Amino acid sequence: MEFNLKNTLVFQAVKSSRNFIFQAAKPLMILCFILAAICAGLIFSAAWQDESIGHAWDKTLGFGVLFLACGIVFGLINSFFNTCLKRTRPVYTLADFLARPDEFNAAGFLNFNGAKVLSRAFDVAGKSGLTEPTCAMLLFCLLSADDPEINFVFQRGGVDFSVLLRLLKSELSGIKEAVVKPAGDFQKVLLPATKAARERGAILISPGDLLTALAEVDESFQKFLTENDFTKQDVANLAGWLSRVLEAMDFKKRFWEEENLLRKGSVGREFASGYTIMLDRYARDIRKAIKKGGQQEVIGHRKEIEQTERILERQELNNVLLVGEPNVGRRSVVRAVAWKAFFGKSVGAVNYKRFLEFDLTALVAGLGNQEQVEQALEACFAEVAKAGNIILVVNDFENFVQEQAKPGAINITGILTRYLSFSSFQMVAVASYEGLHRIIEKNPALLNLYDKVEVAEISPQETLVFLENIVPFFENKHKRVIGYKALREIIKLSGRYLGQLPFPDKAVRLLDEAMVFLSSYTKDKVLLPSHVQKIVSEKTQIPVGEAEKGEKQKLLNLEELMHQRLINQEEAVREVASALRRARAEVNVKAGPIGSFLFLGPTGVGKTETAKALAAIYFGSESRIVRLDMSEFQNVEDVKRFIGSETEPGLLTTPVKDSPFSLVLLDELEKAHPNILNLFLQVLDEGWITDGLGRKVNFKNTIIIATSNAGAEMIRQMVQEGKSELELKKDLQDFVLKEGIFRPEFVNRFDGVVVFRPLSRQNLLDIAQLQLAKLSRSLADKGIKMEITRELKEKIVELSYSPQFGAREMKRVIQDNLEDALAKAMLSGELKRGGKVSVSPVDFRLVIS
């Protein structure tokens, strides 16, 4: 790849920027204009005081003219430098460069600040005896350039780079003195930097893009970022954020741009449209908000906006039914279309139309009886049809078309159906999935008059951009700074713990709450991740901060922690722990849940207990298990119960939607209907499922554990034969597939198939010890000491063990024989605080001392 900075115009700009005339042009221009203004003021003041304008005033005028001319000259120089030299516009695009990198001089694609940094890097390299700079030199120059973009990345990111700068400085002085010099490897950042620039929609490479590229290719910088809990993506996000802000500010300044001028609106366009006197009383014109400049950049929903425009442009069937979850951004779609129409940037038939939000609730509440309401509605709809330039927007549409209207609502189906068939009557109805399935779909005649557009939730990445756009609003309101890491934490935690709401709403609410907390209850000036964690902990009762911090530790010690509750099953525990570590460390990037496991083994060997232990350790509580007995879903009709329908919530989807950070435990999986198992193909693969109401339910923050007794007898036999773990697992998988219990594509989608071995006598004794220790601890709380003997444990094992049920009976045996007797003794006063008790292994008689 060719890189010759000196051959480029931008290098000339960099060189010129060091020239005195270009540096001083602006202050000199201002000085000259001030002096010219003073001269003019003196002349006018003399003229005002009627003093004779003689020779002396000629000189003042002469100076004034000279200063004015000089001021214009300096202004020209300044303008030439800023608009021509500094802003180079290459005729080729970054895409051209990426397609044929060897054909271009890459330096031509740098912007002024990028070239400035590289020019300095070449100077540094030259002083060190190199022909080309190294990545470390480039990084040093970027960090020490006092560039606004670089400063923004680190300041917003809350990362102090002074230590890194010192390290780089000493490294560079080492190179200077070294006999064997390193190779100038800076060129390896050029292509990644070009990609970064292209991804943020820029035409030139900026210092932020160079920094992003260094985060990708330079190991020491990567290490520094990792130590500061930062990634390459974060650097790119921050660079993109600043570039968007600067671009918007720059665009706003250029008042002569078409879009800025068009914001003033127009007069006379509505002379040919009908009056809407009645409608104006109950409707709000979205254009008013647009005129005020309230329309933000539209994030995501491009597809939905285009679909809506296409439908509205049609001659027939030109009504839109926008369906989506509340707060998913349905109104943003309407406003985006209205915004485009206002500026004449939408499709022909939609441009310049009035988008009126019809407040049906106000209409119903404001008028006395049904007859009046109907008359008013008729009048409003007639005005819409006659006006010919209106697109009516009705929010919560389902409330107004149900047969038995709620208080404050009305059934407008009858009147509406008549008008909807007119092409001059256009409507955008906004409804929820629930409303669509429960109410609107029951009236096919009405539904057929609309074309449905489904509004999907925006992605976490898009939500981050959304939050970045509203940061100035919150910062101005609360007079506090919002750190980038806090935004990142908001996205992460709201996605993980606030499942009931869609993005971006849940993130915005969390940001709002965090800012209120920061400004009202703390003296801190910057919103940090810890503040966000505190809010989420209070909202969800989950110790988020700790959990996050301790998560790594928990993952590293998962086996030990699980064995505090589980006896034997070393292989199973190790496999679960390893798979979970792999998933969390994102060793293999996948879209599915955190982890998914199929537990195979006989009853009572600890499959469910493993799941419970995992939930308690990883999710903080056993209550975060969504447990489903799959034997309840043996018929195809049960799919509805499983994923929900308009009449009932889904037994799987609703709890996961409400609590996305949970463990899903599917007991006796082999008993479920194959169609239900098929649903899991997508869940395990993609990490989401569409519920019965058409909503997307995210499983990406869940651990899925399915248990099955399939092949239990075979396991027992093989263990007796003394087969190895590997053989056991392979033969069991073959058996399960051969018998058609599960299909190969289903089994393969699990992160791990874990085989649980039958429990040995020693294992059972250990389990008995665990259970008795648990009982002993609860007695100790009451000041009673209980002695646990080997004989007692052996007796319990003898009574509770069966090959069919494993250790399942142990709890019941302890409960029936021990706990009952202890309870009676305590109630009768036989066993008191400070007492000591031992149990006879023969007849479970209590020996109290």
Place this chain on the structure above:
Amino acid sequence: MIEVCPRRNILIAFIDWHFHGAPKGIIRAWRAFLFFNLRYFSVGELLKTLFSPWHKMTDSYGRGFDPQRFVTVFLGNMISRVMGALVRVVFIVIGLVFEFFILIIGLAVLLFWILLPVWLVLGLFAGAGLLM
């Protein structure tokens, strides 16, 4: 090797910017103002609907043929159209007058810019002349 933005002589770059780049920007802004004015006064839209009834205020002729009603409705509708046309013509004229001003102002700005070096030389000479 393709140079996307090759190094140039600074004087030639200045001349190119002053007589080509900057005037292009002025013309673009000028065009935006001209276009905005036409849009602001909806000149095209008003011309297209010049004889449309004022705010669609028309009466229906009704069923059957009643000469008296026909005449009344016809006259009423005609008044609506004539009134609409009058108001529209006023707006079109105002729009065109503004358009003319923008045209003149834009042209003046463009000429002033192109001839700026001349004005500057004249200014410097005039100033120096007054001082001498």
